[in-house]
Amino acid sequence: MVRTVADTGSTNADLLALAQAGAGEGMWLRADRQSAGRGRQGRDWASPAGNLYASVLVRLRPSDPAAATLALVAAVALDETVGTFLPDRARLKWPNDLLIDGAKLSGILLERAADAVVIGIGVNLAHHPDLPDRPATSFSAAGVAVEPAMFLDVLAEIFSRWLSRWRGEGLAPIRARWLERAHPIGTALTARLSDGTAIDGLFDGLDPDGALNLRLASGERRVIHAADVFLL
Ligand SMILES: O=C(O)CCCC[C@@H]1SC[C@@H]2NC(=O)N[C@@H]21
Numbered sequence: 001m002v003r004t005v006a007d008t009g010s011t012n013a014d015l016l017a018l019a020q021a022g023a024g025e026g027m028w029l030r031a032d033r034q035s036a037g038r039g040r041q042g043r044d045w046a047s048p049a050g051n052l053y054a055s056v057l058v059r060l061r062p063s064d065p066a067a068a069t070l071a072l073v074a075a076v077a078l079d080e081t082v083g084t085f086l087p088d089r090a091r092l093k094w095p096n097d098l099l100i101d102g103a104k105l106s107g108i109l110l111e112r113a114a115d116a117v118v119i120g121i122g123v124n125l126a127h128h129p130d131l132p133d134r135p136a137t138s139f140s141a142a143g144v145a146v147e148p149a150m151f152l153d154v155l156a157e158i159f160s161r162w163l164s165r166w167r168g169e170g171l172a173p174i175r176a177r178w179l180e181r182a183h184p185i186g187t188a189l190t191a192r193l194s195d196g197t198a199i200d201g202l203f204d205g206l207d208p209d210g211a212l213n214l215r216l217a218s219g220e221r222r223v224i225h226a227a228d229v230f231l232l
Pocket residue numbers: 009010011012013034036037038039040041043045052053054055106107108109119120121122123
């Protein structure tokens with residue numbers, strides 16, 4: 001079920017409130033515009049009309065894989081959806097960004113309250129921000145026009161298929177698909193931790209739980225659970 005509103009603060013905030021009021025799994029909330037869009041690491045997510053701003057609710061079950069791995073489920077679903085409109089242009093970057101030629105096309109933000117996980121997805125369809133330190137792009141910059149509602153119709157169907165696989169088969173097929181669609185093993189990157197520490201290394205795959213593996217220049221292997229990642 002998709003509920004659409006013209007304006008709101010944040011679809012993530014609204015869906016968390018709806019979850020607390022008893023909303024069920026599979027509910028999507030889409031806004032034409034957000035006035036307080038939330039990004040990762042406490043950043044704002046600029047949300048003018050024309051892009052996709054949508055959130056979906058997942059209710060965790062005791063037998064589910066780790067909740068944090070829903071980030072990879074959302075990423076592979078979004079990548080597949082983007083590929084239906086822009087075949088073979090975007091690549092995944094850990095944990096869940098999509099990039100075209102190094103520029104960010106979309107972002108995903110997971111927020112949790114008890115058994116409710118809200119997965120918020122922003123896709124630059126018509127516009128993208130102009131940030132000197134974080135290059136961004138959009139569908140329109142790639143020469144493709146897509147309406148948010150139409151994009152969400154496709155995404156909702158593809159997401160529900162990957163969510164069922166996550167529940168039925170575990171993380172393995174999602175992890176495998178993510179690895180196929182991401183930067184290759186050996187890609188040089190910097191992981192910036194929330195305390196500001198920057199760790200340079202080579203991409204060395206994912207842990208079984210989806211954490212990032214980095215091979216440092218010293219040969220040491222680091223497992224990163226939360227960071228901003230920059231490809232070098
Ligand atoms: O920083 C990121 O990369 C994540 C951005 C997530 C933005 C989306 S837009 C829909 C949903 N509502 C929000 O307030 N944020 C997410």
